[in-house]
Amino acid sequence: xxxxxxxxxxxxxxxxxxxxxxxxxxxxxxxxxxxxxxxxxxxxxxxxxxxxxxxxxxxxxxxxxxxxxxxxxxxxxxxxxxxxxxxxxxxxxxxxxxxxxxxxxxxxxxxxxxx
Amino acid sequence: xxxxxxxxxxxxxxxxxxxxxxxxxxxxxxxxxxxxxxxxxxxxxxxxxxxxxxxxxxxxxxxxxxxxxxxxxxxxxxxxxxxxxxxxxxxxxxxxxxxxxxxxxxxxxx
Numbered sequence: 001x002x003x004x005x006x007x008x009x010x011x012x013x014x015x016x017x018x019x020x021x022x023x024x025x026x027x028x029x030x031x032x033x034x035x036x037x038x039x040x041x042x043x044x045x046x047x048x049x050x051x052x053x054x055x056x057x058x059x060x061x062x063x064x065x066x067x068x069x070x071x072x073x074x075x076x077x078x079x080x081x082x083x084x085x086x087x088x089x090x091x092x093x094x095x096x097x098x099x100x101x102x103x104x105x106x107x108x109x110x111x112x113x114x115x
Numbered sequence: 116x117x118x119x120x121x122x123x124x125x126x127x128x129x130x131x132x133x134x135x136x137x138x139x140x141x142x143x144x145x146x147x148x149x150x151x152x153x154x155x156x157x158x159x160x161x162x163x164x165x166x167x168x169x170x171x172x173x174x175x176x177x178x179x180x181x182x183x184x185x186x187x188x189x190x191x192x193x194x195x196x197x198x199x200x201x202x203x204x205x206x207x208x209x210x211x212x213x214x215x216x217x218x219x220x221x222x223x224x225x
Contacts, residue, residue, distance in 0.1 A: 004158070033212060040124075042204050042215040043159065056212055091158050101147045101166070104206075104213060106158025 006092050006107035013082045013114050021077045021110045025094030032075050033104065034067055035091040043091055049075060050098045082114045117142040119216040121205060127222045128195055136190040136219045138205030143214070145207035148181055148188050153202045153218065162203075163190075195223045 005024040013019050025032050031050055035043035036059075045059040051072035060067070064083075069075040079086055089109040095102035122137035138148070146167050151159035165172045165181045165188070172179045178191040192199050202218040 031211075035215070040217075042119075042121075042217040045212055045214055048212040050211075056210060093158070098211060101164065101208070103149065103161035103164060104151075104159075106160070108156070108158050 004092055004094055004105050004107035006090075006110050008110060009108065011110055011112050013112065015082060015084060015114055017082050018078065018080045019082055019112065021079075021090050021092075021112070023075045023077070023092030023107060025073065025075070025092070026096075026105055027073075029094035029096050029105070030098050031095040031102070032069055033093040033095075034075070034077050035093065036061075037089045037091055037109070039088075046077070046090075079112075082112075084114050087112055087114045117209075117214075119143070119205065119207060119214060121203075121216040121219045123219055124217070125220045125222070127224065130196060130223055130225050132195055134192040134195050134199070134221055134223070136203050136205075136221070138188040138190070138216055140186050140207055143186075143207050143209060145209070147208045148179075149206045149208075149213065150177075150179055150188075150190050151204045151206060151215075153204060159204055159215075192221075195221075197223050197225050199223050 034046040037043045047057040047067045049069040064080045066078045091109045093104040093106045118141040120139045149164045150162045153159040180189045202220045204218045206213040206215045
């Protein structure tokens with residue numbers, strides 16, 4: 001595709017509900033990243049995939065957060081039993097290789113509001 | 116603990132002046148440092164990358180420096196324009212992923 005696509009753009013959930021956020025990276029991009037961005041803050045690293053392998057999930061705040069990329073392209077970030085503190089923008093980014101000098105291409109994010 | 120600190124939350128300057136933004140880091144050893152621009156409601160957009168063995172990098176009105184001794188990067192926008200108003204984020208490579216600072220919100224006034 002032309003860029004990184006995220007859906008939905010906005011999600012409102014009641015506390016306790018499960019949500020699934022989708023990321024379509026740029027076609028052929030090897031690396032995929034998830035970040036959480038609170039209002040007025042920078043993106044906080046959540047997890048990183050190289051193809052289908054999840055190489056780093058150290059940033060996931062709790063075991064309620066789970067990410068997958070089963071075929072090495074589309075990724076889903078799932079949050080179980082959402083809490084108010086989960087309210088944030090969730091950004092997905094991809095890069096063309098697994099090298100650390102590659103620039104990241106970001107989607108516009110999913111704004112999650114937990115009521 | 117590891118920290119990435121950007122000098123101020125907000126910076127206001129007059130059109131035509133040079134904006135200078137600072138990024139300091141602690142307990143990281145980055146081989147690369149990147150700068151991104153983020154507009155409201157959008158994801159960050161890549162601007163420049165500088166390697167640890169490079170002192171300075173330029174792109175049009177943008178200039179980045181990287182001092183691994185001071186653990187600091189400076190980001191300059193010369194001849195600033197109102198369209199440069201945005202949040203600017205620095206990011207460091209860390210184990211093949213990127214870690215971001217909180218950003219500096221730049222406002223350029225006409």
